[in-house]
Amino acid sequence: MGKxxxxxxxxxxxxxxxxxxxxxxxxxxxxxxxxxxxxxxxxKLLSITWLRVYKLSNGKKFxxxxxxxxxRPCQHCGGKGDHGHSPCVSVCPATATDYSHETGIVSQIxxxxxxxxxxxxxxxxxxxxxxxxxxxxxxxxxKYLSPNVSPRMRGVVEKCSFCxxxxxxxxxxxxxxxxxxxxxxxxxxxxxxxxxxxxxxFGDLSNPKHKVYELxxxxxxxxxxxxxxxxxxxxYVSSREWVRRAGDNYLxxxxxxxxx
Amino acid sequence: MxxxxxxxSENSAEKKQPRQPGENEQGNGSSGPILLLFIVGxxxxxxxxxxxxxxxxxxxxxxxxxxxxxxxxxEVDEGCISCHFFRxxxxxxxxxxxxQCAGCHEEVLGESxxxxxxxxxxxxxxxxxxxxIYSKQPDCVFFSHAAxxxxxxxxxxxxxxxxxxxxxxxxxxxxxxxxxxxxIWGKNISGIKKNEWDRMKMNDCAACHKEAASAKASASKRxxxxxxxxxxxxxxxxxxxQKTEACFVCHK
Numbered sequence: 001m002g003k004x005x006x007x008x009x010x011x012x013x014x015x016x017x018x019x020x021x022x023x024x025x026x027x028x029x030x031x032x033x034x035x036x037x038x039x040x041x042x043x044k045l046l047s048i049t050w051l052r053v054y055k056l057s058n059g060k061k062f063x064x065x066x067x068x069x070x071x072r073p074c075q076h077c078g079g080k081g082d083h084g085h086s087p088c089v090s091v092c093p094a095t096a097t098d099y100s101h102e103t104g105i106v107s108q109i110x111x112x113x114x115x116x117x118x119x120x121x122x123x124x125x126x127x128x129x130x131x132x133x134x135x136x137x138x139x140x141x142x143k144y145l146s147p148n149v150s151p152r153m154r155g156v157v158e159k160c161s162f163c164x165x166x167x168x169x170x171x172x173x174x175x176x177x178x179x180x181x182x183x184x185x186x187x188x189x190x191x192x193x194x195x196x197x198x199x200x201x202f203g204d205l206s207n208p209k210h211k212v213y214e215l216x217x218x219x220x221x222x223x224x225x226x227x228x229x230x231x232x233x234x235x236y237v238s239s240r241e242w243v244r245r246a247g248d249n250y251l252x253x254x255x256x257x258x259x260x
Numbered sequence: 261m262x263x264x265x266x267x268x269s270e271n272s273a274e275k276k277q278p279r280q281p282g283e284n285e286q287g288n289g290s291s292g293p294i295l296l297l298f299i300v301g302x303x304x305x306x307x308x309x310x311x312x313x314x315x316x317x318x319x320x321x322x323x324x325x326x327x328x329x330x331x332x333x334x335e336v337d338e339g340c341i342s343c344h345f346f347r348x349x350x351x352x353x354x355x356x357x358x359x360q361c362a363g364c365h366e367e368v369l370g371e372s373x374x375x376x377x378x379x380x381x382x383x384x385x386x387x388x389x390x391x392x393i394y395s396k397q398p399d400c401v402f403f404s405h406a407a408x409x410x411x412x413x414x415x416x417x418x419x420x421x422x423x424x425x426x427x428x429x430x431x432x433x434x435x436x437x438x439x440x441x442x443x444i445w446g447k448n449i450s451g452i453k454k455n456e457w458d459r460m461k462m463n464d465c466a467a468c469h470k471e472a473a474s475a476k477a478s479a480s481k482r483x484x485x486x487x488x489x490x491x492x493x494x495x496x497x498x499x500x501x502q503k504t505e506a507c508f509v510c511h512k
Contacts, residue, residue: 098506100505105506111511112507148402150512169349172404172407173350175406175410176348176350177350
């Protein structure tokens, strides 16, 4: 003991100019994390999507019309100074969600959650979803569930975990080999690996050896609702000004600001 | 109110008058049998609660084969790890599969009936033995054997007890309500632990983790300061920021 690993800050950089909106990340995420679905998914207010691809539009007419797809996982907010004062963590009365200072990941413990949904109200990114029903898997599909991810029951909130089970498994292997540090490629989320356009990059934001370390410094990088001070760990990059502007609520006369 | 009360007391006084003064104490004397009844009831409910209920709470299940750990431990070279090994990907094999047993038990060795069952019922038919797992964790738990055995260098015995020296498998006791093994839920219904391995619930994991975390914190820095040390002795948890680990360390 004693010589513990440096605290990590796992995060993502998503290049919105590269995202084609194909939705492969959403599919990979649902399959990886045993995300339940219903027979009728037409009511999107009731469906559960840990990673949701939003379609943004600049609202202009033909020659100037432009759209952008924005994948939105849990932003894993660290709060001011990364003290773990995330909007959801600070309101949870059951300590069912907490901020790991070791990895910077916001957890969700389903067996601890009693479904008050304060966290859903607190989350400015709509990243949290409530299980209104017990999951019902089409016959035979339960055999395809991942044993590494605990399935959820009715009455609890769930959200993206940055595929935390993959971190656990990678650490398991590292421990066996006597290491406490992971290589960048040992821990990658399912959406990152599924993206055919390589728009998503995942890694330790505080490790200069990881790609995200440089990518997040891009002059076109921004985070969602940055001025709320939630300090999210998901960065977006877009060369288009209207997209960067769509990342926050700006008044008409306000200039698009860059905080990070 | 007071008027009617007076009447009642008058009435009772009238009734009592013809009786002997000695009988007046009978009211107090009748508390004897009531007290006795109370004690008997208390004893009965204590017996129900502490003896009968715990017996009813657990259903007893016999393992399919009676396994002798001590005997096997003498035959193998590397102790527990010979059969309960780590896979290359860092995961722990847990209870061995038939393949492991078949290495030696291709044919019946010795004369015990369990041995015959093993070879004829399971190995010959290529059917896995449906062992009942004493230490099976719930679905929401992620337990890394590698972290504990390799990194923290803890022995198997710390959590599993002296199972390696046992000559036969004990009865598997399943909690009828939760479905968990009694080894997880705790041997003692009052929650008293004699050994580390008597119970393996979340708080038992947390207690050890907390100890390790605070030991780490105190070892890392801090010069002795009389006032703060005294303060820490009186209020062990106050002052210092609670160094607790995240839930995701053990949960998934």
